[in-house]
Each structure stands twice: as C-alpha cells, then as structure tokens.
Amino acid sequence: NAGVTQTPKFRILKIGQSMTLQCTQDMNHNYMYWYRQDPGMGLKLIYYSVGAGITDKGEVPNGYNVSRSTTEDFPLRLELAAPSQTSVYFCASSDLATTDTQYFGPGTRLTVL
C-alpha cells in the first residue's frame, strides 16, 4: 500500500491564480481530510469528507473547495490564491470502523506571492 499520496510536493502561485492539490489514498478509507499547517501552529481542518459524494466544512474553509467523486480521491481547489493561503497542506484519511487513526500524506508546500 502506498497509503496517502499528495501532489505536488511544492508549488509557487501568483496572487489570483488557481490550482488543485491532489490527494489519493489506497486504504479504502471512508473519511478523508484536508488540513493546513502554518508555522508554529497546529493543524487546522479545512474540509472533510465522510464518503464519496459527501463533503463538509471544517474550521477554515474560506477560499477553498473540495469534491469527492470516488473513495480514493479528495482534491482541494484554490480558486483565487491569496498570500494568506501560503501554508503546508496535509491530506489524511481514516477508517471509523477501527481506532479512527488518521494517516497523513507527506504534504504540499504552497507559497503565494
């Protein structure tokens, strides 16, 4: 199993540009999550999904959109990038049937200039 994979690893965007951060998991987990981590801070939940076709807002959803058309994929879209979105983005997945441990991807480091 590859676990949770994220692409790209790094990206620099100009203000106003758009991009999609990709996340894929091969563990057949129902739950998937997007977090952002700012320097010296913990992780803040952006959006989460409890299964294909179902998404919900987390703590900091403004400026982002998500979709979940399959169990495996949970892309995060930034429509109009702003400097405040400079952060490291982590995708995670979990299976509520067990201990609900969340497994994290390696992260995407995004800089908006």
Added chain:
Amino acid sequence: GEDVEQSLFLSVREGDSSVINCTYTDSSSTYLYWYKQEPGAGLQLLTYIFSNMDMKQDQRLTVLLNKKDKHLSLRIADTQTGDSAIYFCAEKGNQGGKLIFGQGTELSVKP
C-alpha cells in the same frame, strides 16, 4: 469549544527521559493521540489511548491519561537524537472523525 493546549518547546539531553504534556477540553473524547512530525514530513501516528484507560506503554513510550484533569502526557524513555521532532497531541472531536490538534511541542535532544 474544543481546544487542545501544549507547551511549545522542550529540550533534553540524550539518554534522559522526555515528558510532553497536553491538556484538552472535550470530556467526551473517545480517543487521544500522539503524532510525531519530523522536519519536512507529514504527521506519523506514534500511539493512541482509549479514554477508558489510564496508561498505555509501547516500548520506550508511555502515555498517561488523567480524565479528571483532562491531562495527557507522553513520556519517552532513553531519549535519542532521532527523537528530535515536533510532537502533536490530538483528541477526537464530537463530529465524525475530526481531530483537534494542539500547537505541537518541539523536542530538541542534545548529545
């Protein structure tokens, strides 16, 4: 609301024990977790404890849970330089599988 607090920094000498502390507010949490983040990497689950347990030991790691005080600690015995990382405490929130993370404790191990 739900909140998790940790101290930001801890420095120890190689071979000593490290104790990282965490307080949380949601008394209905079912699981509490410790994650480790090495520089430039994602979070890796170290261990977890179910809320009806007081203690859990896993090799060099000991987790203590005081439900009355809503206090969780992680003890690392015989701390090594490879243990240098940021350690996050997390509680399972009351909405689905969401986790609430602390700010992270940066552990520095000096030779």
